[in-house]
Amino acid sequence: MNAALPTSSAPRDGASLSVNALAQPLVQRLLASADSLKLTVQRDACGACVVDAGIAAPGSVAAGLAVAAVCMGGLGQVRLRASPEQGWPTWLEVSSSQPVLACLASQYAGWSLSASKEESGGKKFFSLGSGPARALAAKEELFGELGYRDRADSGCLVLEVDRPPPAVVVEKVLRDCGLRAEELTLILTPTTSLAGTTQVVARVLEVALHKAHQLxxxxxxxxxxxxxxxxxxxxxxxxxxxxxxxxxxxYGGRVQLTVRGDDDAARRLAQQLPSINSADHGRSFADIFREVDFDFYKIDGALFAPAEVWVSNVDSGNTWHAGRLDMALLAKLWLGEA
Structure with missing residues (x-):
């Protein structure tokens, strides 16, 4: 069965779409291209399919693009573009005509998965799961707000980790998603890898959707x-x-959101969305993170946003713009002396 069910009395646009069913052909394509994408694929002790996209396997930028498309539940497009005139040679472009489902119901890393030392065999495990399988479990309050829960015969979850999840975590995912082991694919993408870096930066649209929701x-x-x-x-x-x-x-993210409804609401969204509204703006995230003793919750929430935003209201035809890129800061942080 592949069907998405509304979880409220007011069905939302796209509520009949199954992010897992739409992502499944992309998952199969990724598995079939594992060698060319520099991935390794194996079955774990539970029987789930585990894709190493950067732990022992080298992975690749191309793999990261493929993982990002899977993460968006088949409802987004992700591509690499060369644009050295903008101060950096390679850029990711992301788009979706179903951004709420693609970004919040699928791509957002919102499912907390953990295991104690005893459960994992010696070392604590923690990861935030992202991708379409989140919508099968629907463990987050967000799904109630979205009025969406998926039903599908297979699922895929992406974990930003540097080691495979312990059996207790895999078993929890299977149980909460209502899947048999052979129906689950887990993709492991440490941020230190090519694929991991790529799939995280490809969340630039999702960051804007999450901030809009918070606002x-x-x-x-x-x-x-x-x-x-x-x-x-x-x-x-x-x-x-x-x-x-x-x-x-x-500092380098640019987003255009297309909206409907009230012009005042659209204007406020454009004004309040960019990261420049944060008192911490203008400093490297790594430095900020170290200063708060690696506690995300101590960081000003206004910082988690794209640098530059356009909001276009199709009901009125008006567009508002706010924020700006800071490519000079990125060059200082990323470039070494030649």
Whole structure:
């Protein structure tokens, strides 16, 4: 069965779409191209399909693009573009005509998965799951707000980790998603890898959707979105790698949201959305993260946003623009002396 079910009395646009069914052909294509994408694929002890996209396998930027498309539940387009005239040679472009489902119901890393030392055999495990299988479990309050829950015969979950999940975590995912082991694909993408860096930067549109949600903008009024961000080289240091992916969006991310409804609401969204509204704007994310003792919750929430935003209201034909790129800061952070 492949069907998405509305979880409220008011069905939303796209509620009949199954992000897992739409993503499945992309998952199969990724598995079939594992060698060319520099991935390894195997079955774990539970019987689930596990794709190594950067732990022991080298992975690739192309793999990251494929993983990002899977993460968006088959409802987004992700591509690499060369644009050296903008101050950096490679950029990611992301777009969707179903951005709420693609970004919030699928791509958003919102499913907390953990295991104790005892459960994992010696070392604690924690990861935030992203991708379409989130919508099968629907464990987050967000799904109630979206009025969406998926039903499908297979699922795919992406974990930003540097080691495979323990059996207890895989079993939880299977149980919560209502899947048999052979129906689940887990893709592992450490941020220190090429694929990991790529798939995180490809969340530039999702970051804008998440911020719009936090600002209280009516999600049903967001009808389209496109975005771009520069793609940095990964770093072997985990904090530096995470800092680069965040900085790519905070200082190099550009987003256009297409909305409907009230002009005042659209104007406020454009004004409030960019990262420049944060008091921490202008500093590297890695430095900020270290200063708060690696506690995300101590960072000003206004910082988690794209650098530059356009909001276009199709009901009125008006567009508003706010924010700006800071490519000079990115060059300082990312470029060494030749």
């Amino acid at each position: 209280g903008f009516a999600l049903e009024h967001i009808v389209g979105g496109c975005a771009s961000a520069p793609l940095p080289a990964p770093s072997p240091d985990g904090i530096t790698a995470m800092g680069r992916t965040n900085d790519a969006i905070l």
